[in-house]
Amino acid sequence: MRIDSHQHFWKYDPIKEYWITPEMSVIQKDFLPQDLKPLLQENNIEGCIAVQADQSENETHFLLQLANEYDFIKGVVGWVDFKKPDIEERLDYFSSFEKLKGFRHIFPAEADIDFMLRKDFCNGIQKLATFNFTYDIIVNPNQWPFVMEFINQFPEQRFVIDHLAKPDFKQPDFELWEKMIRSVAQNPNIFCKVSGLVTEAHWNNWKINDFKYALEVVIDAFGIERLMFGSDWPVCLVAGSYSEVHAVATHYFSTFSAEEQKKFWGENALRFYNL
Structure with missing residues (x-):
């Protein structure tokens, strides 16, 4: 089964989707399963993982x-407040939903x-393994220094890095x-999503080869066994169509x-999301 491991749905609200700036006007509207289904079919993708875009x-x-x-939505990566004292009760509650596979918090929004690294937040993350939940990590470059310290606290927790941790393809200095x-x-418990590439490049002027070096790095670092495709639809539409994003991965692999x-x-x- 071919899976898009990272996409979003929303009913557009300018307050809730405050992060969609005017230059991203192409995605200032509703995006729902009926919009995604034909795109998956056109690109021979049989299922997807719906990832949270709002912290609630x-x-x-x-x-x-x-x-x-x-049915083509095979799993959900949701949100819960890991800082709350009742986090274990909330995770127990959500464990009753078969399609809920894991959680994410949008660190760049903080x-x-x-x-x-907040103690109360990490206390909540510590509870995830009890319920066999995964965790998606999304960070901006200024948060890279904290990632290792974070994940080293949880050697048994399954993590996945979203969007290759957002390298800047506009000014490709990949050393850090x-x-x-x-x-x-x-x-070995960390996976990585080949997703969100075009949104970190020049939106109107990227080329497939712009991503070659970064892809070579993650292949060498993670191996093919810990990488997965993600479209980041509909966010990717600010820089290209679903098919164009799909073509980047198709070309390289x-x-x-x-x-x-x-x-x-x-x-x-x-395997990662226990689908």
Whole structure:
């Protein structure tokens, strides 16, 4: 099964989706499963993982409802407040939803760049393994220094790095990013999503080869067994179509063996998210 491991849905609200700036006007509207389904079919993708884009339990329930209505949504990465004292009760509650596979917090939205190291937050993350939940890590470059300290606290927790940890393809100086990626990849419990590439490039002037070096690094660091495809739809539409994003990965991984391609396009996501 071919899986898109990273995409979003929302009913657009300018308050809730405050992060969608005027230059991103192309995504200032609703994006729902009926919009994504034909794109998946056109690109031979059989299922997807819906990832939270809002920091609320309402968002988690919204995505779970969509997953209940549309079978091609194979899993949900939701949100819960890990800082709350009742986090174990909330995780126990959410464990009753079969399609809820893990959680994420949007670290770049926090004023404190080391938010992920907060004691109360980490106390909540510690509870994830009890319920076999995964955790998606999204960070900006200024948060890279804290990633290793964060993940080293939880050697048994399954983590996945979203969007290759956002290297800057507009000014490709990959030295610090590469050092961080290679350090993180030494932990066998850490996976990485080949997603969100075009949004970190020049939106109107990127080329497929812009991403070659970074992809070579993550292949060498993680191996094919811990990488998975993600479109980051509809956010990717600010810089290209779904098919264009799909083509970036198709082009790069076309020289890999059929078995390796099966892992990247689906088997790794199936294994990581327990689909």
